[in-house]
Amino acid sequence: MTDATTEAAHSTGSAVAPQAEDPTAFGLLNTADHKRIGRLFIGFSLLFALAGAVTDVLVRFDLASDSGHTVLNLETFTQVFMFTRDALVFGMLIPFFLGVAIYIVPLQVGAPNIAFARAAALSFWGWLVSFGVLVGAYIGNGGPAGGWDEGVRLHMLALAGLVISLIVGAICVAVTTLTMRAPGMYMDRTPPFAWSALVTASMLVVSLGVVLGQLVLLYIDHGYGRHFLDGNYGVWPRIDWMYRTPQLFIYVVPVLGVAAEIMLATARRWVFEPLALYFTMGLVGLFGFGAWANFGIAGEGADVVDGLEGIVLVGLYAGALAGVGGLLALLGFTVWQSRKWPRPTTAVLAAFGAGKLIAVAALIGLIGAGVDWLNIAGRGVDGNAPLRFTTWVTGQQSLLIYGAGLLGVLAALHWWAPKIWGRRLSELAGWASFAAIGGGAFLAWLGPTLSGAFTEQPQFVYNDPQLTTVYRSLIDSSAAEGLSVVGGIGVVIVLAGIGLVVLNLLVSVGMGKGAEADTDPWGGLTPEWLLDSPPALGQSDSLPQLSSGTPLLDAELNGSVAPAEREASEVPA
Amino acid sequence: MSDTAVSTAEAPQPGRYTVPGPPPRPRSQLVGTGFAIAAGSMAVAGALGHYMARRHLLDDPGHDWLAGQSVPNPQLVYALITLLVSVVTAHWAHWASRRGERGHTWVGMAITLVMGFAFFNMVMYSLNRMGIELGAGEWENLAFAVTGLSLAILIVGMFYLGLMTLRSLGGSVGRDRSTPLGAAVFFWDFAVLAWAATWYVVFVVK
Numbered sequence: 001m002t003d004a005t006t007e008a009a010h011s012t013g014s015a016v017a018p019q020a021e022d023p024t025a026f027g028l029l030n031t032a033d034h035k036r037i038g039r040l041f042i043g044f045s046l047l048f049a050l051a052g053a054v055t056d057v058l059v060r061f062d063l064a065s066d067s068g069h070t071v072l073n074l075e076t077f078t079q080v081f082m083f084t085r086d087a088l089v090f091g092m093l094i095p096f097f098l099g100v101a102i103y104i105v106p107l108q109v110g111a112p113n114i115a116f117a118r119a120a121a122l123s124f125w126g127w128l129v130s131f132g133v134l135v136g137a138y139i140g141n142g143g144p145a146g147g148w149d150e151g152v153r154l155h156m157l158a159l160a161g162l163v164i165s166l167i168v169g170a171i172c173v174a175v176t177t178l179t180m181r182a183p184g185m186y187m188d189r190t191p192p193f194a195w196s197a198l199v200t201a202s203m204l205v206v207s208l209g210v211v212l213g214q215l216v217l218l219y220i221d222h223g224y225g226r227h228f229l230d231g232n233y234g235v236w237p238r239i240d241w242m243y244r245t246p247q248l249f250i251y252v253v254p255v256l257g258v259a260a261e262i263m264l265a266t267a268r269r270w271v272f273e274p275l276a277l278y279f280t281m282g283l284v285g286l287f288g289f290g291a292w293a294n295f296g297i298a299g300e301g302a303d304v305v306d307g308l309e310g311i312v313l314v315g316l317y318a319g320a321l322a323g324v325g326g327l328l329a330l331l332g333f334t335v336w337q338s339r340k341w342p343r344p345t346t347a348v349l350a351a352f353g354a355g356k357l358i359a360v361a362a363l364i365g366l367i368g369a370g371v372d373w374l375n376i377a378g379r380g381v382d383g384n385a386p387l388r389f390t391t392w393v394t395g396q397q398s399l400l401i402y403g404a405g406l407l408g409v410l411a412a413l414h415w416w417a418p419k420i421w422g423r424r425l426s427e428l429a430g431w432a433s434f435a436a437i438g439g440g441a442f443l444a445w446l447g448p449t450l451s452g453a454f455t456e457q458p459q460f461v462y463n464d465p466q467l468t469t470v471y472r473s474l475i476d477s478s479a480a481e482g483l484s485v486v487g488g489i490g491v492v493i494v495l496a497g498i499g500l501v502v503l504n505l506l507v508s509v510g511m512g513k514g515a516e517a518d519t520d521p522w523g524g525l526t527p528e529w530l531l532d533s534p535p536a537l538g539q540s541d542s543l544p545q546l547s548s549g550t551p552l553l554d555a556e557l558n559g560s561v562a563p564a565e566r567e568a569s570e571v572p573a
Numbered sequence: 574m575s576d577t578a579v580s581t582a583e584a585p586q587p588g589r590y591t592v593p594g595p596p597p598r599p600r601s602q603l604v605g606t607g608f609a610i611a612a613g614s615m616a617v618a619g620a621l622g623h624y625m626a627r628r629h630l631l632d633d634p635g636h637d638w639l640a641g642q643s644v645p646n647p648q649l650v651y652a653l654i655t656l657l658v659s660v661v662t663a664h665w666a667h668w669a670s671r672r673g674e675r676g677h678t679w680v681g682m683a684i685t686l687v688m689g690f691a692f693f694n695m696v697m698y699s700l701n702r703m704g705i706e707l708g709a710g711e712w713e714n715l716a717f718a719v720t721g722l723s724l725a726i727l728i729v730g731m732f733y734l735g736l737m738t739l740r741s742l743g744g745s746v747g748r749d750r751s752t753p754l755g756a757a758v759f760f761w762d763f764a765v766l767a768w769a770a771t772w773y774v775v776f777v778v779k
Binding site: 116170172174178179180205206207208211213216219220221225227228 | 600608613616619624707708710719
């Protein structure tokens with residue numbers, strides 16, 4: 001290495017000599033390899049998905065009785081309800097796609113490792129420990145509405161730990177995409193998933209930063225007199241915007257990236273206007289941000305901003321719908337241009353379904369926000385409860401977390417399993433998972449949505465006793481009970497689908513029953529398919545010499561066969 | 574390295590970009606710091622927004638959140654001016670570092686850190702003089718939390734500056750090696766701005 005490259009490497013602090021990775025389990029504890037960190041995130045997030053779905057089953061069936069708790073009691077209901085949201089969003093949805101991004105993005109942009117690899121490892125361990133503390137807080141009767149005061153504050157600390165850890169991981173992904181791309185990989189040629197990861201990471205940084213500031217205030221006030229908190233129940237309404245739409249749209253932007261990767265690969269074609277691809281994904285992320293404007297800060301002075309709030313919500317959903325609709329139209333047009341009907345693999349089915357569900361969620365959200373806007377003057381007085389205070393919200397969460405989110409998880413796992421573990425997952429089990437997750441998510445959405453719209457069943461009855469009294473007098477008990485059962489059955493089916501996914505991974509990868517994958521088993525277009533499946537552990541000391549985000553497609557169009565002839569350019573060590 | 578340099582200088586092929594030399598990733602730390610600043614900005618904005626929303630809800634014109642306490646304005650203003658001057662000295666240090674002037678770099682960083690400590694001395698004196706009692710009321714709790722958040726960010730900024738100063742003492746100066754110090758100075762700019770916003774909202778507007 002010349003002096004010039006030594007100096008360049010020294011100045012950046014990012015390019016260091018290739019490090020040997022300890023292949024044993026002990027090596028996991030001190031690993032700084034993006035591939036291992038990504039696998040850890042993926043594995044644990046699937047376990048937490050199971051936990052979240054199990055507790056959601058309890059919540060749904062508990063809501064089936066209006067006259068009293070059939071499964072839980074008042075105190076445990078609130079705890080289990082909130083834990084479900086924590087587990088599904090901060091335990092599964094965000095960390096799963098963060099893990100996939102930590103694994104895949106460096107390979108896609110031709111980087112030897114993730115930026116700030118030690119920080120990425122810290123992100124994982126911080127997330128895992130914080131989630132453990134969070135569970136401990138709930139078990140000890142803590143959580144936002146718990147009876148154990150120290151436990152309530154412990155939950156806040158754990159939540160802050162989760163948020164900080166995920167922000168750190170998101171920064172690593174964003175910096176990798178922005179500054180560590182291989183020569184020739186310009187921003188306007190970035191693979192769709194890497195771009196979607198950049199959008200989500202950027203939006204996570206700015207949106208989750210808001211809750212950090214709020215948690216500081218809540219923690220201090222809760223510990224010293226609770227002057228503006230109305231007891232332990234006052235915590236949840238101030239932070240639950242993180243678990244609702246439109247904020248949920250930010251978390252599922254990577255699903256759009258996965259869908260774009262898969263659909264373009266099956267079409268063997270690149271979009272006619274790449275900037276439109278990037279712009280539409282960015283639009284979804286951009287309009288996902290804004291939750292702070294209605295449930296968190298502005299909620300403190302809701303009487304002042306009600307009118308503005310309604311317009312803002314309508315605008316946010318309309319923007320998100322324009323983004324996802326535009327993206328799907330672009331991808332659909334590209335597939336149509338190719339005149340190739342995609343083979344119905346699990347990845348293709350799940351990607352197609354997930355993309356569509358995000359569009360449906362945005363459309364339904366727009367309808368709900370419009371109804372609330374028109375109805376806003378009658379809130380809680382003339383019997384017109386706003387939809388966003390009813391189980392309509394649970395329906396939205398089901399659509400985006402169970403529907404789009406989990407189908408995106410399924411698509412990403414089946415698509416990249418060969419690259420992550422070197423083996424393909426069982427297609428039969430994949431189809432069964434797709435059917436279970438898709439069908440279950442539909443029921444999990446249908447029940448609470450109808451119940452919220454027609455019986456005004458409150459989503460969460462204990463955060464505001466005054467509203468609870470009004471709502472309870474309005475609920476059509478038998479209809480609400482029946483629809484809650486429908487939603488509960490849906491979550492049970494989703495749970496079975498998640499179980500199948502985990503079982504598929506254990507059998508195909510853990511027990512080695514899955515077919516061994518070659519370098520490019522799917523005919524992918526993006527640079528990770530130039531590398532071995534899976535790439536060797538440790539920091540790469542060579543990079544593909546790239547000219548675009550789709551080198552394999554370029555090679556195909558140029559009439560050359562790229563995979564076997566890929567060039568490796570030296571990286572300054 | 575030489576092989577790479579040759580191969581990357583090939584003539585462009587149709588539909589392909591010319592590969593421009595060794596992998597450029599010179600500004601990872603600066604960009605990463607930018608993202609950290611974005612998160613910190615939103616945290617401060619979230620806390621100040623919450624603070625202002627609560628104040629707005631009082632719906633009592635003329636109500637004084639301070640409830641008879643006096644704010645030691647001179648000390649707080651001097652503290653802010655000290656911070657603003659430290660921004661100048663921090664940029665002086667970075668400017669010198671980029672030109673390889675080690676002496677100026679170290680003097681600039683030393684003055685910046687001393688001013689940082691002086692700032693904390695003044696602010697702690699002011700807060701002690703005000704006698705804010707945590708838990709005594711809503712204003713006390715909110716002011717303590719918001720002020721504490723901004724001070725915590727300043728502490729992180731000083732720690733970051735200190736680490737990068739040690740790095741420059743180790744020889745990391747010069748045009749190509751000053752990016753880490755520039756990143757730390759960038760964070761210091763943000764920390765000072767965050768304090769200025771907090772000072773205005775909590776101690777000026779009240």
